[in-house]
Amino acid sequence: MHKHNELATVFAAVLTVSDTRNVETDESGKLINTMLTEQNHIVQDYKIVKDEISAIVSTVKSWCEVPDIQVIIVTGGTGFTKRDVTYEAITQLLDKEMQGFGELFRSLSYAEIGPKSMFSRAIAGSFNDKAIYVIPGSKNAVNLAMSKLILPTCQHFVEELNRQ
Secondary structure (H helix, E strand, O other), X not given: OOOOOOOOOOEEEEEEEOOOOOOOOOHHHXXXXXXXXXXXXXXXXXXXXXXOHHHXXXXXXHHHOOOOOOEEEEEXXXXXXOOOOXXXXXXXXXXXXXXXXXXXXXXXXXXXXXXXXXXXXXXXXXXXXXXXXXXXXXXXXXXXXXXXXXXXXXXXXXXXXXXX
């Protein structure tokens, strides 16, 4: 593992996908923002959109045009209800999928919640040279994904995407 990029500051955007949460009630979005800030990363933007493919895609695409955004973290809409469409929205955008992210997330989650972990459609990958992580909307899932997978690797992901 490359040690030289572990101290690099990452510029991020956070998107909460929810039909019911607002800025006051979005505990998962707040947790992502806090965890990023505590690691000296900078949150460039934060939004909440409804569980609608067009809203998710347009927000992520617009952030991918901003040079100062390197990492996009999307929380919510990863389950199996009819309204859960984050996976569909993001997979249609990705240039490359990081296969191991979803597998590792579900494996780590299994240790905490058992077989219900397979209902998570967590995914990560890149689009337009931006790192994109999609995680469930529960605070426990956010804490797990951020602490075990995203924060330990986001600098390396950015470095890989910017290497010629």
